[in-house]
Amino acid sequence: AQKITQTQPGMFVQEKEAVTLDCTYDTSDPSYGLFWYKQPSSGEMIFLIYQGSYDQQNATEGRYSLNFQKARKSANLVISASQLGDSAMYFCAMREGRAGNNRKLIWGLGTSLAVNP
Amino acid sequence: NAGVTQTPKFQVLKTGQSMTLQCAQDMNHNSMYWYRQDPGMGLRLIYYSASEGTTDKGEVPNGYNVSRLNKREFSLRLESAAPSQTSVYFCASTTPRGGGQYNSPLHFGNGTRLTVT
Numbered sequence: 001a002q003k004i005t006q007t008q009p010g011m012f013v014q015e016k017e018a019v020t021l022d023c024t025y026d027t028s029d030p031s032y033g034l035f036w037y038k039q040p041s042s043g044e045m046i047f048l049i050y051q052g053s054y055d056q057q058n059a060t061e062g063r064y065s066l067n068f069q070k071a072r073k074s075a076n077l078v079i080s081a082s083q084l085g086d087s088a089m090y091f092c093a094m095r096e097g098r099a100g101n102n103r104k105l106i107w108g109l110g111t112s113l114a115v116n117p
Numbered sequence: 118n119a120g121v122t123q124t125p126k127f128q129v130l131k132t133g134q135s136m137t138l139q140c141a142q143d144m145n146h147n148s149m150y151w152y153r154q155d156p157g158m159g160l161r162l163i164y165y166s167a168s169e170g171t172t173d174k175g176e177v178p179n180g181y182n183v184s185r186l187n188k189r190e191f192s193l194r195l196e197s198a199a200p201s202q203t204s205v206y207f208c209a210s211t212t213p214r215g216g217g218q219y220n221s222p223l224h225f226g227n228g229t230r231l232t233v234t
Contacts, residue, residue: 043227043230044225044227050222107160108159110159
């Protein structure tokens with residue numbers, strides 16, 4: 001069963017507008033972490049933001065924030081004031097905290113975001 | 118800061134040739150990983166090393182071997198390359214931050230684009 005689901009293969013947004021990229025996850029472990037990465041066309045993987053399962057508040061990092069809805073098992077990435085440089089693939093990933101996990105990340109298939117001028 | 122350094126950036130092999138992808142990190146991380154990325158399939162874990170002296174298979178280990186040479190270096194070897202191994206390969210590293218083993222992001226190298234003809 002897919003543990004990380006990103007339902008939007010592609011998204012468009014106008015420059016300066018906000019956009020939400022969806023991520024739902026599946027785990028029975030009460031301890032887990034959720035990560036978002038950006039992959040621009042140049043190919044590198046860039047860590048954006050982290051949310052822990054016990055965190056009381058939604059994570060924020062500059063223009064990035066996480067809309068974390070634990071009961072719904074969703075961790076949507078919100079990018080405010082989109083810029084042309086935000087055009088990229090975005091990946092959601094999860095690491096479960098159970099013993100023996102060895103820190104392996106489980107990855108979604110990604111969402112391609114295009115920012116229009 | 119160099120972070121995670123992968124070499125080479127590009128490589129073309131003929132079927133049956135061998136090669137080693139090199140990876141080094143200067144962040145004193147315990148865990149290192151090799152991923153491959155193929156269109157529509159996201160990132161798939163080939164091998165990982167939870168700590169110096171240990172290596173374990175990931176999702177797609179067939180056709181690959183690894184060596185954790187020391188804490189800094191983790192190499193990936195293709196003994197007899199096949200066209201199915203045409204992919205982009207990423208090395209990554211991490212180490213637990215305070216509070217648990219599941220909250221540390223992976224830091225990625227810039228990738229190696231391998232073509233096997």
